[in-house]
Amino acid sequence: MRALLARAAAWLRNLPAAAAAGLVALIVVAAGTAIILQSEASYRAQKSEEAQVQADILASSIVAAIDFGDAAAAQEAADAMRVNRQLRGVAIYDRSGTRIAGYRRDGLGQRPTLAEARSVTSPGIVAEAPVMKDRKRIGTVRLAVDRQPLDTRFGRYAVIALLVLMAAFVVGVLGVAQAMLRRANRELELRATALGEANSELTHQIAERAKAEDQLRQAQKMQALGQLTGGIAHDFNNLLTVIQGSADMLTRPGLKAERRQRFAEAIVQAAARAAALTGQLLAFARRQPLQPEVIDVNAMIAGMIDLLDRTLGERFTIRTDLSHEACAVEADRAQLASAVLNIAVNARDAMPDGGSLAIATERVHHEEGDQIAICVTDTGAGMDEETQTRALEPFFTTKGAGKGTGLGLSQVYGFATQSGGDLKIVSTPGEGTTVTILLPCSDAPLPAPETGPGEARAAQIGAVLLVEDNEEVGEFAEAMLRELGHSVTWARSAAEALQAVAERPFDVVLSDVVMPMMSGIELADQLRLLQPDLPLVLTTGYSDEIARSGTGGRPVLLKPYRIETLAAVLDEALMGAKAEAE
Amino acid sequence: MAPRRLLPALLGALATATMAAAAPAFAQASEQAVKAAFVPKFARYVGWPPAAQPGAGQPYYLCVIGRDPFGALIDRAAASEVIDGHPVAVRRFASIDFEAVAGCHLAFIAGANDAATAQMVEGLKRQAVLTITDARNGHARGMIHFAVVAGRVRFSIDQGTAAGRGITISSRLLALAVEVKP
Numbered sequence: 117m118r119a120l121l122a123r124a125a126a127w128l129r130n131l132p133a134a135a136a137a138g139l140v141a142l143i144v145v146a147a148g149t150a151i152i153l154q155s156e157a158s159y160r161a162q163k164s165e166e167a168q169v170q171a172d173i174l175a176s177s178i179v180a181a182i183d184f185g186d187a188a189a190a191q192e193a194a195d196a197m198r199v200n201r202q203l204r205g206v207a208i209y210d211r212s213g214t215r216i217a218g219y220r221r222d223g224l225g226q227r228p229t230l231a232e233a234r235s236v237t238s239p240g241i242v243a244e245a246p247v248m249k250d251r252k253r254i255g256t257v258r259l260a261v262d263r264q265p266l267d268t269r270f271g272r273y274a275v276i277a278l279l280v281l282m283a284a285f286v287v288g289v290l291g292v293a294q295a296m297l298r299r300a301n302r303e304l305e306l307r308a309t310a311l312g313e314a315n316s317e318l319t320h321q322i323a324e325r326a327k328a329e330d331q332l333r334q335a336q337k338m339q340a341l342g343q344l345t346g347g348i349a350h351d352f353n354n355l356l357t358v359i360q361g362s363a364d365m366l367t368r369p370g371l372k373a374e375r376r377q378r379f380a381e382a383i384v385q386a387a388a389r390a391a392a393l394t395g396q397l398l399a400f401a402r403r404q405p406l407q408p409e410v411i412d413v414n415a416m417i418a419g420m421i422d423l424l425d426r427t428l429g430e431r432f433t434i435r436t437d438l439s440h441e442a443c444a445v446e447a448d449r450a451q452l453a454s455a456v457l458n459i460a461v462n463a464r465d466a467m468p469d470g471g472s473l474a475i476a477t478e479r480v481h482h483e484e485g486d487q488i489a490i491c492v493t494d495t496g497a498g499m500d501e502e503t504q505t506r507a508l509e510p511f512f513t514t515k516g517a518g519k520g521t522g523l524g525l526s527q528v529y530g531f532a533t534q535s536g537g538d539l540k541i542v543s544t545p546g547e548g549t550t551v552t553i554l555l556p557c558s559d560a561p562l563p564a565p566e567t568g569p570g571e572a573r574a575a576q577i578g579a580v581l582l583v584e585d586n587e588e589v590g591e592f593a594e595a596m597l598r599e600l601g602h603s604v605t606w607a608r609s610a611a612e613a614l615q616a617v618a619e620r621p622f623d624v625v626l627s628d629v630v631m632p633m634m635s636g637i638e639l640a641d642q643l644r645l646l647q648p649d650l651p652l653v654l655t656t657g658y659s660d661e662i663a664r665s666g667t668g669g670r671p672v673l674l675k676p677y678r679i680e681t682l683a684a685v686l687d688e689a690l691m692g693a694k695a696e697a698e
Numbered sequence: 699m700a701p702r703r704l705l706p707a708l709l710g711a712l713a714t715a716t717m718a719a720a721a722p723a724f725a726q727a728s729e730q731a732v733k734a735a736f737v738p739k740f741a742r743y744v745g746w747p748p749a750a751q752p753g754a755g756q757p758y759y760l761c762v763i764g765r766d767p768f769g770a771l772i773d774r775a776a777a778s779e780v781i782d783g784h785p786v787a788v789r790r791f792a793s794i795d796f797e798a799v800a801g802c803h804l805a806f807i808a809g810a811n812d813a814a815t816a817q818m819v820e821g822l823k824r825q826a827v828l829t830i831t832d833a834r835n836g837h838a839r840g841m842i843h844f845a846v847v848a849g850r851v852r853f854s855i856d857q858g859t860a861a862g863r864g865i866t867i868s869s870r871l872l873a874l875a876v877e878v879k880p
């Protein structure tokens with residue numbers, strides 16, 4: 117039985133919920149009908165039992181009446197039954213089956229004999245009881261009971277039916293709800309799966325996109341780098357053309373002194389720009405060692421006017437407004453000049469039809485210390501808000517590919533902040549731009565004013581050991597040193613230099629840093645052991661080693677250098693050595 | 699109780715009247731035959747005090763005292779009655795002056811005249827005997843008193859007197875009475 121039930125339950129579970137609910141509802145209705153039928157049957161049974169009891173009571177109460185043949189008494193006993201409103205009728209028969217008393221509630225006549233009465237079926241519930249006297253039948257009582265009035269019964273069954281129907285309905289509704297819930301669940305599951313798939317797809321796409329963006333960024337960097345190197349090569353070529361052409365002209369015989377001077381100056385200018393260019397590149401690479409020196413800003417700017425004039429061309433006028441209050445700053449001279457040049461070039465680019473460029477200096481008073489502001493103002497196109505906010509970004513440019521690298525201002529900004537200052541841009545589209553470099557004032561005393569070319573004479577003269585592996589540079593340096601009045605010994609490697617030092621006394625060593633076999637720094641370290649008092653100056657275009665480990669306190673002459681710089685550096689070294697010796 | 703009995707009695711009479719044609723078998727034969735049939739039946743519906751009850755297998759004694767109006771009719775009627783295993787035996791006495799009268803359970807009393815009947819009823823007063831009289835024989839009344847009403851033999855019952863003798867009368871019999879004197 118239990119196994120059967122379990123199997124039925126399993127079967128039900130496998131059925132669709134709605135069908136199961138329908139089935140259960142049917143079962144409920146069937147059960148309700150069965151209950152009603154059962155109730156009807158038991159009602160009938162109960163009624164007939166009641167009828168039988170009444171018949172028995174009546175039969176025993178009319179024994180005497182029949183015994184005495186007292187039809188009136190029998191009738192009286194029958195009439196007493198009228199109290200029971202469910203009785204359709206009562207009939208009393210004597211021993212022979214002849215009706216002697218009785219009544220019908222509907223007032224109609226009754227069958228005269230028991231046999232006749234029995235031959236017709238009564239719509240009610242019929243009960244018969246014998247009237248017994250001393251175990252002998254002396255008569256018969258027959259009565260018919262109305263079933264409960266149909267409407268009463270119907271009412272009772274209606275309540276049951278209603279309950280059953282409601283239960284079935286509830287079951288049905290529950291089943292339908294369950295089915296809907298199941299379907300909703302299934303849909304939800306499907307959606308969750310779809311969502312999961314979509315999510316993983318999205319994650320995948322995001323990853324793809326990140327990869328693509330990385331690749332794009334890399335490509336942009338490479339492009340920028342290409343632009344940078346391309347642009348520099350282009351600039352360099354231009355400058356080299358100028359230098360080569362001027363040098364060619366200088367080698368011509370019979371040139372007037374005034375023209376010679378012009379060509380020489382052109383070479384100097386071009387070389388200066390080229391130096392600025394490489395400086396820019398190095399600053400970008402953050403590998404250029406900063407060479408802070410005390411600079412008179414006003415003087416430096418005044419000295420750059422000529423260069424700027426040439427750089428910008430004839431359609432531009434340059435005005436300066438240099439403050440008397442202007443102070444000195446401690447910064448890398450080449451980079452400061454490069455910064456100003458950069459800003460000036462931007463101004464030129466902003467004024468394609470020409471215009472005016474104003475360079476002003478101003479002392480800004482601060483609590484933490486005064487600053488000097490170098491303001492470069494143009495009357496150019498100006499910048500819109502977006503350009504202004506992004507101008508300092510590396511590689512941001514509005515200029516076409518190959519024209520701008522977007523490194524200029526970022527480099528200037530890097531220089532300014534590295535020097536403890538700042539960079540400010542104020543611009544109105546259509547009216548112009550003011551770019552301001554802010555640098556902290558320095559209290560250090562200014563070095564002696566620079567001497568012009570040709571005038572350069574070494575204050576101290578001595579025996580110089582030049583260590584340089586590059587033939588051209590070596591030749592150039594040797595010539596310059598001799599020009600300054602020094603006696604020069606040129607060693608082409610560190611080993612050669614060590615040998616020379618062992619053979620002869622020198623007053624100072626000027627050594628290149630990057631050389632095969634042994635670097636200038638290693639040489640310096642060895643010489644310090646051999647001759648601690650021998651001063652040494654390092655010179656380099658740029659050196660990873662200097663950037664990494666420094667120079668150990670030794671002075672560095674940055675290539676390319678000019679003759680007066682070379683003179684000043686060597687003078688200092690010689691004087692230092694002399695002071696120590698005294 | 700009399701008024702309450704009146705209506706059913708009337709109805710009964712009516713019913714009987716309408717029934718008379720349909721059930722001639724049930725119509726009363728002669729008045730005396732009916733009375734003779736009734737008298738032994740009374741024993742079934744009457745209870746006597748324990749001392750007066752017949753022993754096992756002993757009959758109920760039905761005594762006809764004084765005149766006998768029934769003759770063989772009552773013998774036949776008594777012979778057909780057996781009450782709880784006790785037959786009904788008929789004894790006839792000329793008067794109550796016989797010792798055996800003391801053993802009577804039922805006594806139909808009919809004196810030579812009304813006074814004689816009354817005297818005999820009175821004489822049995824101290825015994826547990828169901829006394830039966832007939833209106834035809836005068837006004838003297840026993841515990842059960844026959845009368846013909848609407849052409850039918852009926853009887854009235856003096857329940858109080860019976861109770862005084864320790865005799866109980868079944869309600870079924872009381873139900874048949876025209877009149878019950880409590």
Ligand SMILES: Nc1ncnc2c1ncn2[C@@H]1O[C@H](COP(=O)(O)OP(=O)(O)OP(=O)(O)O)[C@@H](O)[C@H]1O
Pocket residue numbers: 462463466494496497498499503507508512513514515519520521522523524525526548549
């Ligand atoms: N003076 C100015 N007037 C108007 N716009 C300027 C000025 N200076 C800079 N900008 C804007 O700022 C951008 C960034 O300048 P930045 O010097 O960093 O790079 P660039 O000039 O575009 O390239 P590069 O300096 O390498 O030639 C310029 O492209 C230009 O749009």
Ligand SMILES: [Mg+2]
Pocket residue numbers: 458461462523524525
């Ligand atoms: Mg620029």
